[in-house]
């Protein structure tokens with residue numbers, strides 16, 4: 132709506148009657164007798180002697196009346212039953228409200244319903260509705276509800292009159308709908324008021340009369356418009372629109388459940404939001420109140436204690452204004468493009484294009500033209516798009532034939548998302564934040580528009596992306612938390628610890644960082660749980676059989692949540708084989724599973740290539756559990772250093788075993804203990820064979836750009852050949868067979884004044900080895916504690932004295948913490964304030 136829309140002429144503006152407050156109650160506020168009582172209580176609690184109350188029909192009445200007229204015209208005799216039901220609903224509510232004092236109102240209503248029945252019977256005979264009859268019927272609900280409320284308020288002791296707006300309000304019909312004849316309406320209102328002085332006045336919403344004297348209606352949501360008109364006619368000091376929400380929300384709550392009520396909006400913000408589909412208040416409704424500077428408040432009849440949203444009230448003072456107040460979307464649109472070199476620098480092309488659309492009665496929702504003038508693009512309603520395309524083809528038929536216009540195209544299935552706020556004017560970075568948020572969840576923007584008022588940035592996106600785009604933008608402007616939909620594969624020792632850590636941190640992350648990490652799916656090989664926002668606690672009790680990872684993926688990548696992340700806490704190669712597809716689909720991946728990083732080179736390259744396209748891949752915990760090993764190496768390399776060699780103890784299990792083993796307890800008993808403590812791999816042979824350490828070395832080498840495969844690593848295995856093919860259970864059972872050999876080796880080493888340590892080495896020529904070393908007792912690797920890992924990086928900068936990362940390198944808790952930290956790093960790249 133434009134600020135230049137026809138407004139109340141100055142001569143017709145009554146001086147503000149500071150003591151008169153205007154209210155409008157919608158149909159849901161007047162659904163039944165107890166709703167009428169609630170409305171009366173609200174009015175009784177209002178300050179000031181004068182109350183002007185505009186009412187809608189009882190909920191559902193207007194639709195019922197339209198259906199009655201349609202049925203009568205069709206000759207469907209069923210209208211009689213529906214008429215009787217509607218009559219009884221109004222009579223019953225009146226009896227409940229007025230009790231012994233109901234007779235006059237009941238008789239009046241009965242008379243009205245009899246007139247309606249006669250009119251419907253006449254329509255049934257005629258078989259065609261006149262516009263007059265249809266509009267007269269549509270508006271009856273307001274006539275009835277106004278009288279019912281007025282009589283009830285009178286019975287409650289208020290000095291109250293009832294005005295049928297058709298006696299006062301005169302309208303014509305223009306392109307935008309009803310146009311008020313202010314001069315006539317104002318004079319009639321003054322005259323009527325002189326004859327009906329009670330300070331309380333109930334007025335019928337929605338209905339009016341034409342200049343020719345015919346009953347008419349103001350169009351859908353017309354009662355809001357009526358309220359604004361009568362507030363202006365009465366010179367009210369404010370207008371409250373009572374409905375069933377706590378005011379205007381920052382976005383459509385059906386698409387953004389975290390939408391928040393807005394305390395205040397300027398008129399312009401309200402108009403922008405309303406125009407773009409938000410359920411605020413129809414822009415036309417605002418015309419009389421803007422002209423008069425009348426503050427409007429939107430409040431909830433069912434929660435009158437809530438302050439609601441103030442529109443056009445006093446300026447918000449010096450407090451910093453959020454750049455974006457709200458977001459709204461218009462669906463079912465199409466992008467229309469006119470393209471060609473023949474348009475460049477030719478004056479009047481835009482005028483001809485939009486003139487043609489006007490002539491075809493096509494309303495343009497959004498316009499965008501690049502400075503090259505090579506194309507003009509606009510967004511129109513999808514239902515109008517074929518007509519719009521044909522109109523443009525007709526208008527430019529000659530240019531199309533000469534090739535000066537290359538194409539006229541239509542892309543249907545479009546939604547326009549608008550970010551609205553007065554505070555974005557002059558503030559750099561607002562567009563960047565919106566576009567960045569959409570980019571991070573992989574949403575393509577088809578067209579962009581921002582007016583010079585800088586109050587609205589609109590983007591056209593594919594309809595399928597509507598909900599995700601709205602949620603991502605909503606979170607980007609801190610109107611709601613950044614929500615990440617998380618799926619966990621492998622709730623074993625590490626996975627279970629991670630679930631517990633996520634649950635423990637959830638409320639704090641939400642409160643302090645507006646980050647909503649929502650675990651919505653858990654999968655094992657045999658079980659699958661898919662949930663929503665209620666958390667993954669006791670997921671096993673709610674899981675189904677069959678860990679179908681396709682269903683898991685579909686659920687995690689929910690259409691309504693902007694960001695999806697899979698955490699793989701399995702040790703499965705088959706799960707790692709899915710990473711590239713997940714990443715390519717925009718799903719972020721975090722994992723402690725080494726199978727991807729140390730797996731086949733082509734697969735690793737495919738994963739890296741997929742992650743370069745936007746979705747994040749983090750795997751810090753694969754090498755040092757909770758230790759910052761990979762990130763330290765990355766920092767060195769990213770700042771221009773060069774890895775010369777890496778050496779260390781990379782296995783928490785093997786560190787713990789050789790730190791503990793002194794020959795007093797069998798080695799096999801210690802392996803059982805390490806397994807029980809959660810230090811070992813699911814198959815402890817992966818540790819004892821050196822495979823796990825070799826994998827970590829390959830991951831580090833590849834990180835440094837060394838082209839290494841697992842097969843390139845010289846590995847010393849501690850697993851006897853006889854146990855290599857056994858099952859895990861059999862291996863653990865027969866492990867003691869291995870005790871004598873290791874005891875003998877330990878004794879020899881100790882007698883030589885040395886210690887056994889399992890060491891990994893990568894040299895500057897890319898030679899890699901892992902194996903048991905007999906180290907001098909004063910070697911740095913000989914003095915580690917418990918599961919401590921140590922990684923020494925020799926680099927160009929750290930040549931003489933290597934950079935060392937050291938600390939616990941195994942265990943569910945520390946590993947889960949490393950995975951969690953990666954999840955938070957991903958969330959930070961998505962815009963979370965961490």
Ligand SMILES: NC(=O)C1=CN([C@@H]2O[C@H](COP(=O)(O)OP(=O)(O)OC[C@H]3O[C@@H](n4cnc5c(N)ncnc54)[C@H](OP(=O)(O)O)[C@@H]3O)[C@@H](O)[C@H]2O)C=CC1
Pocket residue numbers: 620621622623624625626654655656657678700701702703705706723724725752753755756783809810811812813940941942943946
């Ligand atoms: N423990 C530690 O200290 C560290 C572990 N890691 C890594 O963390 C990962 C998990 O280790 P941990 O928790 O000890 O192992 P667990 O054996 O305790 O847990 C593994 C989980 O993965 C599930 N799983 C296995 N295969 C599949 C599959 N194909 N599809 C779905 N789920 C599957 C298992 O469920 P089920 O068997 O019921 O199907 C189980 O829930 C491993 O990759 C390990 O290398 C990394 C650093 C340190």
Ligand SMILES: N[C@@H](CC=O)C(=O)O
Pocket residue numbers: 753754756781782783784785810811812818823940941942
């Ligand atoms: N089993 C592994 C766990 C971490 O990767 C180890 O002991 O280091």
